[in-house]
Amino acid sequence: MSTMPKNNNIQSPTIHPTIESIRSIRKSFHPSISIGFVPTMGALHEGHLSLAREARRKNDVVIASIFVNPTQFGEGEDLDKYPRQLERDVKLLAEIGVDHVFAPSSDVMYGENHVTFVEPMGFDQTREGISRPGHFRGVATVVTKLFNIIQPTNAYFGQKDAVQCVVIRRIARDLDMDINVNIMDTVREEDGLAMSSRNAYLTKEERDRAPIVYQSLRAARELFDSRFARGEDEVNADDLREVVTHVLESEPLISEIEYVAIDDLENMMPMEKVGDGGCVVSLACKLGSVRLIDNIVLQ
Numbered sequence: 001m002s003t004m005p006k007n008n009n010i011q012s013p014t015i016h017p018t019i020e021s022i023r024s025i026r027k028s029f030h031p032s033i034s035i036g037f038v039p040t041m042g043a044l045h046e047g048h049l050s051l052a053r054e055a056r057r058k059n060d061v062v063i064a065s066i067f068v069n070p071t072q073f074g075e076g077e078d079l080d081k082y083p084r085q086l087e088r089d090v091k092l093l094a095e096i097g098v099d100h101v102f103a104p105s106s107d108v109m110y111g112e113n114h115v116t117f118v119e120p121m122g123f124d125q126t127r128e129g130i131s132r133p134g135h136f137r138g139v140a141t142v143v144t145k146l147f148n149i150i151q152p153t154n155a156y157f158g159q160k161d162a163v164q165c166v167v168i169r170r171i172a173r174d175l176d177m178d179i180n181v182n183i184m185d186t187v188r189e190e191d192g193l194a195m196s197s198r199n200a201y202l203t204k205e206e207r208d209r210a211p212i213v214y215q216s217l218r219a220a221r222e223l224f225d226s227r228f229a230r231g232e233d234e235v236n237a238d239d240l241r242e243v244v245t246h247v248l249e250s251e252p253l254i255s256e257i258e259y260v261a262i263d264d265l266e267n268m269m270p271m272e273k274v275g276d277g278g279c280v281v282s283l284a285c286k287l288g289s290v291r292l293i294d295n296i297v298l299q
Contacts, residue, residue, distance in 0.1 A: 010094045010095055011094065011097075012090065012091075012094045013064075013090060013093055013094055013098045013099055013100050013101045014099070014100050014101070015086075015090060015100075015101045015103055016100060016101065016102045016103065016104075017103055017104060017105070017108065018104065018108060019104065019108060019149055022063070022100065022102045022149060022150065023149060025100060026063075026149075026150060026151060029061060033060045033061055034058070034059040034060045034061070034153040034154065035059060035060070035061050035062075035063060035150065035151070035152045035153045035154070036054075036055030036056070036058060036059030036061070036062045036063070036152065036153065036154045036155075036156065037055070037062075037063050037064070037065070037146075037147075037150050037152030037154065037155045037156070038051045038052050038055050038062070038063070038064040038065070038098075038155075038156050039064075039065045039067075039143065039146050039155065039157070040064060040065060040066055040067075040089075041066070041067060041068045041069065041082065041197070042066040042067075042068060042083070042084055042085060042086065042089050042197075043082070043083035043084070043085060043089070043197035043200070044088075044089045044092050044093070044197075045187075045195045045196070045197060045199075046187050046195055047158050047160065047186070047187035047194075047195040047196075048158075049092060049093075049096060050158075050184065050187050051156040051157070051158060051184055052064060052093060052096045052098055052156075053096055054156055054182070054184060055098075055154065055156050056096055056097050056098070058154060059153065059154060061099050061100070062096075062097065062098045062099050062100075063098070063099065063100045063101070063102060063150055063152065064093050064098050064100075064101050064102070065101070065102040065103070065104075065146055065150070066086060066089055066090075066101060066102070066103045067102070067103065067104055067109060067142070067146075068082050068084060069109075069138060069139075069142040070106055070110070070138075071110070071117070071134075071137070071138035071141055071142060072135050072136075072138030072139050072142065073135075073138070074132050074133060074134060074135060077132075078198070078201075082197070083197060083200060086103060089101075102146075102149070102150065109142070109145060116141075117137055117138075117140075117141045118137065118140040118141045118144045118171065119137050119140070120136055120137070120140045120167050120170060120171065122267075122269075123136040123163060123166075123167055123268070124136060124137075126163050126261070126263070126268045126269075127258075127259040127261040127263075127282070127284070128162075128163045128259075128261075128282070128284065128293070129163065130259075131258050131259065131284055136163065136164070136167050139164055139167060139168075140167055140168075140171055143167075143168055143171060144171055144175070147171075147172070147177055147179055151179075152179055153179070153180065154179070154180045154182055155168075155179055155180070155181050155182065156182045156184060157181065157182070157183055157184070158183075158184055158185075158186055158187065159183055159184065159185055159186045159295070159297070160186040160194050160195075160196065160293070160294065160295065161293070162263075162268070162280050162282045162295040163268050163282070165183045166266070166267065166268050168181055169181050169183075186294070186295075188214065189211075191210075191211040192211045192213075192214035192215065192218075193207075193210045193211050193213065193214060194213070194214065194292075194293075194294045196292070196293075198290060198291070198292070199290075199292075201289075201290045202287065202288070202290050203288065205253070206253055206287050206288045206290065209251055209253045209287065210287055210292070212247065212248065212250070212251040212254065213248070213283070213285065213287070213292055213294050214294060214296075215247055216243075216244040216245075216247035216248045216283065217244060217281055217283070217294060217295070217296040218296070219243045219244060219246075219247050220240045220243055220244050220281045220296065220298065221296055221298060223235060223239060223240060223243050224240065224274065224298045233275055233276070234273040234274060234275040235273065235274050235275075236272070236273055236274075237262035237270070237271050237272050237273060237274060237279075238272075240262050240274065240279075240281055240298075241260045241261075241262055244260045244281065244283060245257060245260055248260075248283070248285055251287075253287055253288055254285055254286070254287055255286045255287070255288060255289070256285060256286040257283070257284075257285045258283075258284040258285060258286070258291075259282075259283065259284055260281070260282075260283045261281070261282045261283070262274065262279050262280075262281055263279060263280050263282065264279065264280075265277070265278055265279060265280055265297065265299075268280070274298065276299075277299075278297065278298045278299035279297075279298050280295050280296070280297050280298070281295060281296050281298060282294070282295035283295070
């Protein structure tokens with residue numbers, strides 16, 4: 001257990017590199033104390049910090065985790081170059097008033113001969129799951145482990161990773177975890193780009209063009225919202241997909257459109273028609289060589 005140097009009289013959170021350390025603190029809290037938990041992979045941006053602020057407002061104690069989880073990265077993905085900047089991240093969390101930071105190594109989280117994983121059935125068949133085989137097994141496993149270690153009252157996640165949010169809710173429900181899973185709106189830059197640690201990979205020109213991703217989703221919203229003016233109760237999923245694709249294809253720096261998915265809000269299964277119950281429109285594309293994901297909820 002260690003603490004970062006204090007800055008301008010801000011109380012720095014206690015850093016826990018081991019499971020034993022964070023569990024010792026967790027066991028010291030009275031049962032009536034509410035624990036807010038914000039799991040992250042570090043390289044924090046305003047999206048993460050907004051989750052921490054919400055946790056701070058709603059809970060007696062706030063714990064964040066910083067762990068780049070290797071089991072959710074596939075072959076050829078950016079595990080090795082994913083930004084790691086613990087000192088900066090802890091400073092940002094201190095300014096919000098986070099009390100504890102769990103920052104384990106891979107060896108701590110996945111000990112020798114680790115063989116147990118959590119497999120959320122069906123999610124490898126979602127469009128994101130098809131693009132990233134095994135990703136959601138990695139997400140489900142690490143989140144289950146973190147929930148078991150921290151045992152929070154409330155946990156906070158961002159909507160930007162749409163399928164992940166559904167997976168985590170299912171984990172808590174299916175495994176009877178006494179945890180409130182809170183999904184917060186995606187935090188965006190002023191030009192609409194969803195905040196992401198991977199945005200740092202974009203060149204200046206790519207960053208300037210990146211708002212096209214959200215613009216494509218807004219085009220889907222406009223089509224959905226105008227259905228009544230056209231005398232329609234429903235919108236064809238193919239029409240929503242087509243309008244998103246059309247906007248993305250208008251940008252020459254979009255090198256690949258991996259998918260545009262129109263899915264059920266509860267289970268992320270594909271929909272053919274969208275009515276008052278709504279849907280989530282999600283996409284993955286490459287801007288240059290950088291993979292970007294985003295989504296919008298239509299209701």
